[in-house]
Structure formats: structure tokens, C-alpha cells
Amino acid sequence: MKFEGWRIVLRCNEFRCQDGGRKYASTAILRQSPPKSNGVGAYGPGQGRHTIIFPVDAFATPEEANSDAAAQAMREVMVMNSSDGCRAPEESLAARYEVSFDGKRYAFREHRYDLFPDALRYAMAQHAKEGFQPDAAFAPNWATPFRPTLADAEAMALHGIVFANGHFDYGGYHYGQLGDALAFAKGHPNL
Numbered sequence: 001m002k003f004e005g006w007r008i009v010l011r012c013n014e015f016r017c018q019d020g021g022r023k024y025a026s027t028a029i030l031r032q033s034p035p036k037s038n039g040v041g042a043y044g045p046g047q048g049r050h051t052i053i054f055p056v057d058a059f060a061t062p063e064e065a066n067s068d069a070a071a072q073a074m075r076e077v078m079v080m081n082s083s084d085g086c087r088a089p090e091e092s093l094a095a096r097y098e099v100s101f102d103g104k105r106y107a108f109r110e111h112r113y114d115l116f117p118d119a120l121r122y123a124m125a126q127h128a129k130e131g132f133q134p135d136a137a138f139a140p141n142w143a144t145p146f147r148p149t150l151a152d153a154e155a156m157a158l159h160g161i162v163f164a165n166g167h168f169d170y171g172g173y174h175y176g177q178l179g180d181a182l183a184f185a186k187g188h189p190n191l
Contacts, residue, residue, distance in 0.1 A: 001070070007031045008073045012062045015160055016190060018172075023058035025162055026069035027153065030077060051076065052153050054163040090116055095140035097123035103143040104166040104176075109135065114165045152178055159185035 001008050012026040032049045053072045059065040094101065098108060099119045105112045106119035108126070113119035126132060148156065148163055156163065160170065161181045167174035168181035171191030175181035185191075 003074050004077050005032055006073075006077045008070060008077075010066045010069050010073075011157065012065050012069075013157060013160060014062075015058060018191070023060065024062045024065040025055035025058045026062070026065040027055060027157070028053040028069040028073035028076075029150075029153075030073055050150070052147055052150070054148070054153075056164045058162075091140070091142045093120060094142060097127055098135055098138045099123050100141040101143055101145075102141070103146040114167070148178060155182060159189075160191075161185055 001010075007030070009029040009031070010026050011029065012024055015023045015025065017023055030051045030053065053069065053076055055065065055069060056072070057068065059068065093099070094106075094116075097120060099116075100107050101116075105114065106116050107113070108119050108123040111119070111122060113122070127134075146166065155161075156168070156178070159182060161178070162169045167176065168178050169175075170181045170185045171188060173181075173184065175184070
């Protein structure tokens with residue numbers, strides 16, 4: 001499908017649950033080709049921009065999984081096509097409450113969080129305390145979100161590994177590094 005100048009390709013994977021049931025999760029691959037000198041797009045190897053939107057949840061049917069992935073992809077396209085290309089509301093709130101993002105985790109002082117709302121909620125509670133002292137050395141830092149490469153995505157799809165919320169998930173376990181998830185998945189297939 002095409003959306004606002006981007007081609008969206010959905011890849012649905014089936015997972016077998018420990019209880020014998022089946023779940024589905026879809027990955028969206030976004031591709032945008034650079035315009036040719038005459039302004040018409042060109043799809044050449046290694047040209048253009050691409051990004052991958054990994055599933056956050058699994059669903060009962062492939063249709064539900066694809067619908068969720070398409071919606072996430074369209075939101076991401078709208079962000080990338082915006083004038084500044086950033087998620088300004090999150091970043092401005094983060095800076096106001098001294099929350100930073102390193103591409104995988106959110107941080108407030110020495111505390112680390114997988115989800116932005118958790119980091120923000122704690123930071124806001126600390127700021128609301130009587131006698132709270134702002135960190136004079138705090139410098140806003142909001143890195144680009146980490147995304148596995150296309151080669152990583154292929155290896156993940158082969159073994160049924162999903163990237164969500166900064167973790168590589170396989171068989172009910174969370175891994176910080178893809179190599180660890182792949183090693184476990186190779187030794188324990190079909191979890």
C-alpha cells in the first residue's frame with residue numbers, strides 16, 4: 001500500500017503459544033525513494049529512505065495484526081513527513097521534567113524506564129515534592145529511537161523474535177541484545 005509518498009509493506013508472522021494457541025504479529029517496512037532529477041520517484045537498490053516498524057502486540061488474526069501495523073506505519077509516516085520530523089510533545093515534556101532518551105531507554109537521573117509514560121510519571125512526582133531541586137547540569141537529550149537493521153529484521157523473522165519497547169522478545173523472555181535472543185531461539189525453537 002502507499003501512504004503520503006511512502007510504500008508500506010506488511011509482513012505477518014504466526015507464533016505458537018505455550019498453550020497451543022496461535023497469535024499473529026505484523027512488521028511494517030516503510031520505503032521512500034528519492035526523486036529523480038525530473039521529480040519522479042525511482043526505486044533503485046540502496047536508494048531512498050527506509051524504516052521498520054516492529055509490532056508492539058500479538059493478535060488473534062492476521063487481519064488484526066496487519067491493521068495494527070498499518071496504523072502504526074501511517075502514524076510514523078506522518079511524523080517523518082512533518083516539518084521537523086520529531087515528536088515535539090514528548091520531547092518538550094521530557095526536557096521540562098529532566099527526562100532523557102538514549103534511543104532505547106528513558107531516564108530520570110539514575111532511574112531507567114522502558115516506557116516514556118513511566119519515566120514522565122516518576123519525574124513529575126519528584127518535581128512536585130516540596131524542596132525538589134532541579135538538576136542544574138541537566139541537558140536535554142532525545143536520541144533517535146533504535147531500530148534493528150533490515151538484516152536484523154530478517155534474522156528475527158526467521159526465528160520469531162519481536163522487537164518492542166526496546167527489547168528483543170522471544171518465548172516470553174526479554175533480551176537487551178539481538179545476539180542473546182538469537183542464541184536462545186536457535187537452541188529453543190518453536191517457543
